[in-house]
Amino acid sequence: MQSTNAGRMRGARLVLMLILIALPLLIQTAVLIWGEGRGGSFDGFVKRIQGAYLGFALPLLLIFLGTSAFGDEWEGGTAAYVVGLPLPRWTLVIGRWLVTVRRALVFVLPAVGLMYVLCLIDYEGAIGHYMGDLLWIGAGVCLMGLGYGAVFLFLGLVLRRPVVVAFLIYLIELFVSYLPQSFARTALSYHVRNLLWLQTGHARFLDRGVELGLATDPVSTGGSIFAVVLYVTIFLSLATFVLTRRECSGSVAPPEGGGSSG
Amino acid sequence: MTTVDAPRRIPQAPPGAQRPPSFLTLDDVSRWYGDVIALNNVSLEIGPGVTGLLGPNGAGKSTLIRLVTGLASPGTGRVRLDGAPIRNHLPTLARIGHVPDGDGLYDDLPASRFLTEQAYARGFARTAAAERAAACLERVGLAEAAERKAGSFSKGMRQRLKLAQALLHDPDLLVLDEPLTGLDPMMRRSFIAVVRQLGDEGVTVLVSSHVLHEIEAMTNTIVLLHHGQVLAEGTVPHIRDLLDTYDRRIRIATPRPRELACELLAQDEIVAGVSVAEQSLIVETQRPDRLCAMVQQLAADGRHAISALEPLDEDLDSVFSYLVN
Numbered sequence: 229m230q231s232t233n234a235g236r237m238r239g240a241r242l243v244l245m246l247i248l249i250a251l252p253l254l255i256q257t258a259v260l261i262w263g264e265g266r267g268g269s270f271d272g273f274v275k276r277i278q279g280a281y282l283g284f285a286l287p288l289l290l291i292f293l294g295t296s297a298f299g300d301e302w303e304g305g306t307a308a309y310v311v312g313l314p315l316p317r318w319t320l321v322i323g324r325w326l327v328t329v330r331r332a333l334v335f336v337l338p339a340v341g342l343m344y345v346l347c348l349i350d351y352e353g354a355i356g357h358y359m360g361d362l363l364w365i366g367a368g369v370c371l372m373g374l375g376y377g378a379v380f381l382f383l384g385l386v387l388r389r390p391v392v393v394a395f396l397i398y399l400i401e402l403f404v405s406y407l408p409q410s411f412a413r414t415a416l417s418y419h420v421r422n423l424l425w426l427q428t429g430h431a432r433f434l435d436r437g438v439e440l441g442l443a444t445d446p447v448s449t450g451g452s453i454f455a456v457v458l459y460v461t462i463f464l465s466l467a468t469f470v471l472t473r474r475e476c477s478g479s480v481a482p483p484e485g486g487g488s489s490g
Numbered sequence: 491m492t493t494v495d496a497p498r499r500i501p502q503a504p505p506g507a508q509r510p511p512s513f514l515t516l517d518d519v520s521r522w523y524g525d526v527i528a529l530n531n532v533s534l535e536i537g538p539g540v541t542g543l544l545g546p547n548g549a550g551k552s553t554l555i556r557l558v559t560g561l562a563s564p565g566t567g568r569v570r571l572d573g574a575p576i577r578n579h580l581p582t583l584a585r586i587g588h589v590p591d592g593d594g595l596y597d598d599l600p601a602s603r604f605l606t607e608q609a610y611a612r613g614f615a616r617t618a619a620a621e622r623a624a625a626c627l628e629r630v631g632l633a634e635a636a637e638r639k640a641g642s643f644s645k646g647m648r649q650r651l652k653l654a655q656a657l658l659h660d661p662d663l664l665v666l667d668e669p670l671t672g673l674d675p676m677m678r679r680s681f682i683a684v685v686r687q688l689g690d691e692g693v694t695v696l697v698s699s700h701v702l703h704e705i706e707a708m709t710n711t712i713v714l715l716h717h718g719q720v721l722a723e724g725t726v727p728h729i730r731d732l733l734d735t736y737d738r739r740i741r742i743a744t745p746r747p748r749e750l751a752c753e754l755l756a757q758d759e760i761v762a763g764v765s766v767a768e769q770s771l772i773v774e775t776q777r778p779d780r781l782c783a784m785v786q787q788l789a790a791d792g793r794h795a796i797s798a799l800e801p802l803d804e805d806l807d808s809v810f811s812y813l814v815n
Contacts, residue, residue, distance in 0.1 A: 305594020308561060309655065313611050314584035472578060476561040 241292045248288055249335045252280035256346045270358050273347035274432045277365060281336055281343075282420070286369060287376055287398050289332045294380025295390035297324040298471070307476045318468045321381070325464060329370075329377040336369055364427040368420050375416040375456045378463035385470045416459050419452035426452075511538045512572055512585070512662040512694045514558055519567035521553050528553040530718040532567070536696055540689035542705030543698040544810065545715035551698040552591065554715065555667045558696065559588045571663055584612065587661030589652045591668045597641030601632060601651050604640060609658045626654040631680060645672035653684065664688060666697045670704045682707050702810055714813055721813045729809050736812050737762050737774040742785060743798035747771040750794050757784065772802065 256276065260268065301307040310320065344362050348354040376398075383394045405415030412418040425433035426449050447455070514536040521529040529550045545551050556562035557569045560577040568575070574582045596604050605623030606616075614622055627633050630650040635643065640651060649669060656664055666685065670678050685708050689695050699705050705712060712729070714721040722729045744750050751764045751771050760781050763774040775781045782799060789796040803809070 304596075305590075305592045306596060308559070308588060308590040308594070309596075309608065311561065312559060312583065312586070312588055313608075314580040314613075315611060316580065317578075475556070475563065 241296070245289050245292065245335055248285040249339045252276055252285070253339060253342055253346065256343060260346055260349070268347050268350045270348065270354065270361070271430075271432070273344055273358075274365075274428075274430050276343055276347070277340060277369075278421075278432050281340060282369065282372060282417070283402070285339075286332060286336050286372055287402075287417075288395075289335060290328070290373060290376040290380050291391060291394045291398065293328045293331050294377050295384030295387075295394050297328045297381045297384055299384040299390060302476075311471070311474075311476050317472045318464075321464055321467045321471060325377055325381050325467075328381060329373045332373050332377065333370060336373070337366060340366060340369060361428040361430070364424060368424045371423065371453070371456050372417065372420045375420070375459045378460045378467070379416070382463045382467040382470070385467050385474065413447060413455070416456060419447065419455040422447050423449055423452040510662075511692065513537050514663055514694060514696065515568075515570050515573075516554075516557070517568045517570075519554075519557065519564045519569055521550075521557065521562070521565045527718050529557070529564075532715075532718070532720055534713060534720060534723065536694060536713070538689075538692045538694050539711060540685060540695040540697060540709035542709045542712040543696055543715065544700070544702065544705050544712050545721075546700055546814075548717075549700075549715040550718040551700070551715055552667060553718075555588075555591075555665055555696075555698055558663070559586055559665050561588075584659065585662040587656030587659065587664040589649075589656045589664075589666040589669050591671070593645070593648060595640040595643075595648055595651060598639060600637050600639050601627060601643070601654075602636040604651070605654055605658060608655055612659045614659075622658055623654075626657050627651075629657065630654045630684065646674055646677035649673055650677070650681065653681065657688075662694060664693050664695045666695070668699055669697060670699065670701070678704075714810065716814055722809075726809055729813075737776055738778045739802040740773050740775065740778055740781060741770055741798070741800050741802050742773060742796060743770045744794055744796050745769060746794065750788070753788065753794075754781075754784075760784065770798075 298307075298310075301310050313320070341362070344358075345355065348358065379397075380390075380394050383397065384390045387393050401415050402417060405412050405418035405421070421433045424430070426446070514534075516532050516534045519529055519532045520527065532550075532554065543551050543554065553562070557564055558571075558576065560579070560583050563577050570576065571582050571585060576582045576586070599607075602620070602623050605626060606619045609619035609622045610616060624633070624636065627636050630653050632647060632650050632654060635647060640648065643651060649672065653666070653669065656666070669685070670681060673681060682704075685695060685697060689709065695709075697705065697708055706726070710725045710727075712726060713723045714729070742750065747766045747768075747770055751766050754761045754771075754773060755764055760777045761773055761775055765772045773781060778801065785794075785796060785799060788794045803812075
């Protein structure tokens with residue numbers, strides 16, 4: 229039964245998501261207990277957030293959740309119940325996008341907070357001292373979630389096997405975001421890192437172009453926020469366009485170029 | 491007609507109001523999938539009551555269903571409900587209920603939750619949506635399973651849940667795609683009763699099936715599709731009347747079939763052939779009206795005792811065989 233398979237897939241994804249989120253926390257806990265203070269600092273916190281959550285867990289979560297936001301409906305034969313509703317397509321897209329991002333953030337934001345505590349608990353007053361930076365990092369996580377959520381939701385609508393392609397696209401985007409000069413400015417993750425660098429001043433978020441002395445004019449905070457909003461607007465508009473045009477077979481994926489079922 | 495709470499956005503007729511008749515029209519509709527033509531220049535008008543959409547697998551039924559529910563676009567031509575377009579036209583979509591084929595349901599959701607969410611998305615307020623969901627579950631006989639997850643339902647229960655979902659918003663046009671597939675005889679009977687009742691209430695109901703007796707149990711009005719074209723439409727007897735190139739078979743029950751056969755065979759302009767059985771004979775004719783008149787006259791004259799006179803090939807099976815072959 230297709231929808232049961234979809235249910236099993238959802239279960240497997242949930243387990244994977246929990247592992248992705250919990251693993252860095254478990255490692256940090258182990259370091260805290262047996263590591264004699266190693267890794268415990270705001271710098272260590274930023275390193276783990278950048279490497280484990282912003283750079284890996286959050287995009288991966290959004291690849292799974294975003295591509296399945298509509299993809300599961302076609303896979304499970306329930307698309308007719310969604311696209312048959314008398315609702316504007318843009319409301320369907322925005323609703324699914326917000327649910328997707330919320331699901332990811334429900335996992336990631338508490339993990340970021342817990343990691344913050346685990347990294348700074350040994351330092352008296354540090355938890356309160358860096359609270360402002362933590363809030364900016366939380367905002368950056370949310371922005372990245374909104375941006376990637378829109379991109380992967382769109383890919384889930386246009387691709388038949390979207391997870392692998394979405395992952396490749398993410399890797400390319402990540403690579404581009406670390407390129408010097410203005411190439412990086414086309415990447416979503418660049419703007420989130422740039423925002424965090426501008427607000428926290430932490431070198432780990434530094435623009436590589438600035439770091440190498442190649443970019444003389446870094447993007448402003450407003451510019452980076454605008455870029456993320458632009459990303460979201462473009463990909464949600466594209467998703468709405470595709471959903472408006474996409475046809476539904478009712479039970480299985482629409483025929484690929486031919487054939488009718490009855 | 492059951493009318494529950496006013497919805498948030500969708501206007502609804504007051505209780506007891508007469509349902510205005512709805513007409514589904516297809517004008518010169520064609521649809522291709524690559525090089526394959528699924529529907530070829532189909533023109534139809536389907537009015538209130540139950541209409542059966544009949545045809546073998548690959549006839550174009552599912553494509554036609556997708557077009558009339560707005561899930562697909564015609565390649566050429568127009569599909570309209572009361573003159574209004576359907577696909578991506580929200581006011582029209584709000585008037586259509588659809589029981590899709592296949593087995594897709596949200597297996598992790600309890601039946602009542604699925605219906606409540608659907609009703610809410612269709613414009614009912616939260617409380618009204620829950621009440622509407624309960625009413626529809628009651629109507630299809632699933633009230634006791636309301637809190638069970640759809641994943642634990644039998645095939646028949648899943649079909650009934652899909653019907654309940656289609657009835658939530660009291661649709662003017664109800665489209666059912668192979669709705670009886672997988673139902674046991676008891677469930678089939680109750681499902682058919684619900685469909686017939688909806689037809690009697692004035693809902694325009696379109697039911698597709700490739701099983702003749704299923705359609706016959708629901709309606710006498712049919713559209714026959716074959717190779718993407720409408721082969722015939724109307725009532726079964728009406729379609730049979732169109733087949734005047736074929737001999738009609740009429741069974742006459744009489745205690746002296748051989749004597750009656752001799753008399754009938756003398757009327758060679760009416761009778762094409764006779765086969766005699768015990769206590770009855772089967773007459774082949776292209777003039778059934780004149781044959782019936784003649785037999786009735788023989789009975790009235792007291793020359794033969796006639797206990798039954800019945801056409802044998804006005805059932806859908808025979809009609810379909812004639813048309814397709």
